[in-house]
Amino acid sequence: MQSSVLVVGGGISGMTAAIEAAECGRQVYLVEKEAYLGGRVSKMNKYFPKLCPPLCGLEINFRRLRVNPLVTVMTGSKVEKVTGASGDFTAVIKTAPRYVNEKCVACDDCVKVCPVNRPDDFNYNMSETKAVYLPHAMAMPAKYVIDMSVCKGEACSECVKACKYGAIELNMEEKTTTVKVAAVVYATGWKPYDAGKIENLGYGQIKNVINNVEMERLSAVNGPTGGKIVRQDNAEPVKKVAFVQCAGSRDENHLPYCSSICCLASIKQANYVRDQYPESEVSIFYIDLRAPGKYEAFYKKMEKDKNVKFIKGKVARIEQDESGRATVTVEDILGGGKLKESFDLVVLATGMEPTMKTDKAVDVVLNDDGFMELDRQTVDGFIPAGVASGPVDVTTSIQNSTGAALRAFQCGVGKRG
Numbered sequence: 001m002q003s004s005v006l007v008v009g010g011g012i013s014g015m016t017a018a019i020e021a022a023e024c025g026r027q028v029y030l031v032e033k034e035a036y037l038g039g040r041v042s043k044m045n046k047y048f049p050k051l052c053p054p055l056c057g058l059e060i061n062f063r064r065l066r067v068n069p070l071v072t073v074m075t076g077s078k079v080e081k082v083t084g085a086s087g088d089f090t091a092v093i094k095t096a097p098r099y100v101n102e103k104c105v106a107c108d109d110c111v112k113v114c115p116v117n118r119p120d121d122f123n124y125n126m127s128e129t130k131a132v133y134l135p136h137a138m139a140m141p142a143k144y145v146i147d148m149s150v151c152k153g154e155a156c157s158e159c160v161k162a163c164k165y166g167a168i169e170l171n172m173e174e175k176t177t178t179v180k181v182a183a184v185v186y187a188t189g190w191k192p193y194d195a196g197k198i199e200n201l202g203y204g205q206i207k208n209v210i211n212n213v214e215m216e217r218l219s220a221v222n223g224p225t226g227g228k229i230v231r232q233d234n235a236e237p238v239k240k241v242a243f244v245q246c247a248g249s250r251d252e253n254h255l256p257y258c259s260s261i262c263c264l265a266s267i268k269q270a271n272y273v274r275d276q277y278p279e280s281e282v283s284i285f286y287i288d289l290r291a292p293g294k295y296e297a298f299y300k301k302m303e304k305d306k307n308v309k310f311i312k313g314k315v316a317r318i319e320q321d322e323s324g325r326a327t328v329t330v331e332d333i334l335g336g337g338k339l340k341e342s343f344d345l346v347v348l349a350t351g352m353e354p355t356m357k358t359d360k361a362v363d364v365v366l367n368d369d370g371f372m373e374l375d376r377q378t379v380d381g382f383i384p385a386g387v388a389s390g391p392v393d394v395t396t397s398i399q400n401s402t403g404a405a406l407r408a409f410q411c412g413v414g415k416r417g
């Protein structure tokens with residue numbers, strides 16, 4: 001019997017489960033597919049309801065991880081296979097080459113000489129990085145990485161020549177690691193629903209129609225515009241902004257469930273607009289506004305702002321007008337009649353789709369929406385955490401990930417009874 005825990009996914013949920021387990025004395029393997037930890041939260045500008053920067057909370061967790069010798073962090077890695085049973089699993093983990101080794105001191109000299117650009121996926125492709133890059137300014141680990149799908153390889157080697165520390169290894173190879181664990185916690189999180197599939201809302205066709213995760217990056221000081229919320233066609237400041245709720249959510253053709261956080265995310269982002277442009281006007285088009293429990297006060301505060309209108313009605317379509325603005329047509333249910341209004345920027349409140357729906361881990365059982373519920377698992381010892389188990393906010397993710405760590409203790413050595 002084993003006592004170690006494997007955690008798949010290094011977002012806020014996976015980090016929480018890993019830290020809680022390690023601080024209770026368990027050996028933990030934390031496996032993250034990206035080159036950095038933090039998941040989607042690291043791409044947020046601020047957290048509702050306090051509107052504080054998420055990087056503060058992440059930094060506390062990074063520190064707890066750094067000082068704990070029981071956690072082995074494996075970035076750029078995926079679990080290929082898990083065999084065995086609760087208390088005695090064997091997992092095979094593949095780690096993609098980073099092409100930059102432990103000697104990297106993040107001096108940025110390689111970036112200055114690299115001739116190749118690539119879309120910056122951290123900024124949802126709204127900006128570019130070089131082929132060799134640091135994923136983002138606060139990345140953990142603070143190590144550079146090379147995107148070999150665009151790198152010119154040894155024929156170029158400019159970065160190798162520029163690096164005084166011998167940190168670049170263009171011939172680095174994939175590694176395979178096998179670990180023995182008692183339980184596997186799946187904290188694989190979510191991705192934004194592809195708004196391009198919602199044909200009437202113009203995403204991907206109208207420049208000034210963006211989604212809510214892009215709005216987080218657009219508002220962030222380390223984002224593509226240095227935090228300036230601007231029109232996407234001409235970089236002019238925005239005067240009128242609309243938020244379209246339930247873009248794809250609660251719709252049998254897209255995501256049948258409520259993503260539970262998008263109303264709060266739009267209210268938060270309305271704050272970003274109002275703070276940056278005191279004269280700006282914001283309209284929030286909703287079917288039902290959901291601000292449960294402690295979040296009610298956050299909504300009520302925004303409701304008092306005279307420049308923010310909450311309009312109940314499902315948006316029928318969004319079109320581009322001659323000036324490039326986005327025109328929203330909506331049935332105003334409470335006011336009566338059809339509304340047609342143009343905006344500098346329209347933000348679609350797209351929902352959270354579970355990553356495992358399209359990137360399923362072996363033997364994990366998912367419900368019809370693609371989430372992993374504990375009670376449905378046929379393998380005892382496979383434990384969901386955070387948004388992998390349902391669409392929830394950060395506080396709930398942290399709570400249920402702590403629960404997932406406790407559940408993992410019930411597998412293998414140390415279990416009661």
Ligand SMILES: Cc1cc2nc3c(=O)[nH]c(=O)nc-3n(C[C@H](O)[C@H](O)[C@H](O)COP(=O)(O)OP(=O)(O)OC[C@H]3O[C@@H](n4cnc5c(N)ncnc54)[C@H](O)[C@@H]3O)c2cc1C
Nearest residue numbers: 009011012013033039040047048188189190386387393394
């Ligand atoms: C627009 C928007 C704004 C939001 N704002 C807030 C807010 O202000 N406050 C709040 O409380 N909540 C907010 N949320 C919700 C918040 O983002 C989630 O609660 C949080 O991201 C959950 O974290 P997680 O770790 O479960 O998932 P994620 O953040 O998605 O992390 C999952 C991690 O797992 C990794 N992963 C995925 N698959 C694999 C695999 N097969 N192998 C290895 N690694 C894998 C991913 O790369 C990622 O790092 C917002 C959501 C949206 C859509």
Ligand code: SF4
Nearest residue numbers: 104105107108110163
């Ligand atoms: S790889 Fe070398 S040149 Fe690039 S940041 Fe790291 S230490 Fe500097």
Ligand code: SF4
Nearest residue numbers: 114151152156157159
């Ligand atoms: S070898 Fe690749 S990463 Fe290095 S400078 Fe050339 S293109 Fe950039």
